[in-house]
Amino acid sequence: MSRERQLLESLADGAFRSGEALAATLGVSRAAVWKLVRGLAARGLEVHAVRGRGYRLAAPLELLDADAIRAAAGALPGPLELFDTIDSTNTYLLGRAKLGAPTGSACLAETQRAGRGRLGRTWVSPYGASLYLSLLWRFAFAPAQLAGLSLAVGVAAARALEAEGVAGIGLKWPNDVQCDGRKLAGVLLEFGGESSGPCFAVIGVGVNVAMPPGAAIDQPWVDCASIVGRGRVSRNRLAGRLIAELVRGCESFAAGGLEAFSADWQRLDRVAGRPVRLAWLGGAVEGIARGIDRSGALELETAAGVRAFAIGEVSLRLAP
Ligand code: BT5
Numbered sequence: 447m448s449r450e451r452q453l454l455e456s457l458a459d460g461a462f463r464s465g466e467a468l469a470a471t472l473g474v475s476r477a478a479v480w481k482l483v484r485g486l487a488a489r490g491l492e493v494h495a496v497r498g499r500g501y502r503l504a505a506p507l508e509l510l511d512a513d514a515i516r517a518a519a520g521a522l523p524g525p526l527e528l529f530d531t532i533d534s535t536n537t538y539l540l541g542r543a544k545l546g547a548p549t550g551s552a553c554l555a556e557t558q559r560a561g562r563g564r565l566g567r568t569w570v571s572p573y574g575a576s577l578y579l580s581l582l583w584r585f586a587f588a589p590a591q592l593a594g595l596s597l598a599v600g601v602a603a604a605r606a607l608e609a610e611g612v613a614g615i616g617l618k619w620p621n622d623v624q625c626d627g628r629k630l631a632g633v634l635l636e637f638g639g640e641s642s643g644p645c646f647a648v649i650g651v652g653v654n655v656a657m658p659p660g661a662a663i664d665q666p667w668v669d670c671a672s673i674v675g676r677g678r679v680s681r682n683r684l685a686g687r688l689i690a691e692l693v694r695g696c697e698s699f700a701a702g703g704l705e706a707f708s709a710d711w712q713r714l715d716r717v718a719g720r721p722v723r724l725a726w727l728g729g730a731v732e733g734i735a736r737g738i739d740r741s742g743a744l745e746l747e748t749a750a751g752v753r754a755f756a757i758g759e760v761s762l763r764l765a766p
Pocket residue numbers: 533534535536537558560561562563564565567568569570571577578579580629630631632633634650651652653654663664665666667668
């Protein structure tokens with residue numbers, strides 16, 4: 447474990463620790479403690495330094511803990527890896543998948559240097575503030591049959607959040623998890639394998655748990671802390687629940703497609719009945735959203751009648 451991580455663990459509860467006590471715990475000089483504190487600030491963490499009292503984090507942090515995640519998840523089907531810093535948990539797991547990692551492999555990181563959204567967009571990933579999770583799942587069939595998996599994953603994420611007490615959640619097709627129109631979580635699915643099967647999916651989920659104020663995100667967003675109160679949602683418990691729901695979701699999707707998700711989808715769908723605009727490279731269409739078909743495609747009532755739009759290179763905006 448790095449010294450910086452040791453320092454972080456000592457300060458995680460948000461209480462003051464004197465420079466002397468920290469130096470003793472870490473086995474370094476007080477000057478070295480100060481240098482390590484500056485390292486935490488460089489990670490974007492706010493540290494208060496008060497003469498006579500020592501150091502404390504501006505807000506307590508629940509660091510990732512494999513035992514706590516396993517306890518919340520129940521039996522995990524594959525290995526679980528935790529990282530302090532990574533470029534992207536999805537990129538990592540895609541690489542592992544190609545090297546033969548088993549189904550059910552999961553990884554999380556405290557922060558991502560290059561967190562990814564769909565279509566080349568960025569996922570803002572501040573240290574210790576959210577969950578950055580990826581799960582690898584292998585399917586016996588062809589990747590073309592995985593089109594609706596994205597929706598199943600959105601439902602699984604919503605179920606995990608609801609189990610953790612986060613109320614008022616909705617889904618925006620295909621898989622944005624929102625609360626009052628503000629984005630709480632995002633899902634990135636990436637596929638590989640043979641075109642006729644078998645194939646695999648790397649399922650990436652980012653959930654804002656307790657974000658630092660002023661995160662530079664170019665659309666309305668929200669975190670669990672502002673919905674249910676700071677400290678009410680445990681990152682480790684939510685991570686465990688999320689993995690368990692994703693595993694359950696993949697199993698039932700493999701067995702019966704979207705059938706097991708359609709009731710929850712209808713309950714959570716925040717787009718149905720509303721005017722929307724679908725846009726893709728070189729085109730756009732407007733209409734009234736009318737739910738999804740069996741494959742997960744969005745049914746859109748347009749001037750030319752109801753048309754289904756498959757999940758792909760399409761982005762959806764609610765019309766003003
Ligand atoms: C997504 O993309 O919503 C998928 C996000 C998936 C992130 C996870 S984290 C673990 C795994 N590893 C990765 O590298 N990625 C996955 P999209 O629908 O394209 O939305 C991206 C847009 O959401 C951005 O352009 C911003 O407008 C907004 N955004 C970025 N960071 C955000 C955040 N932390 N909270 C809310 N909105 C955010």
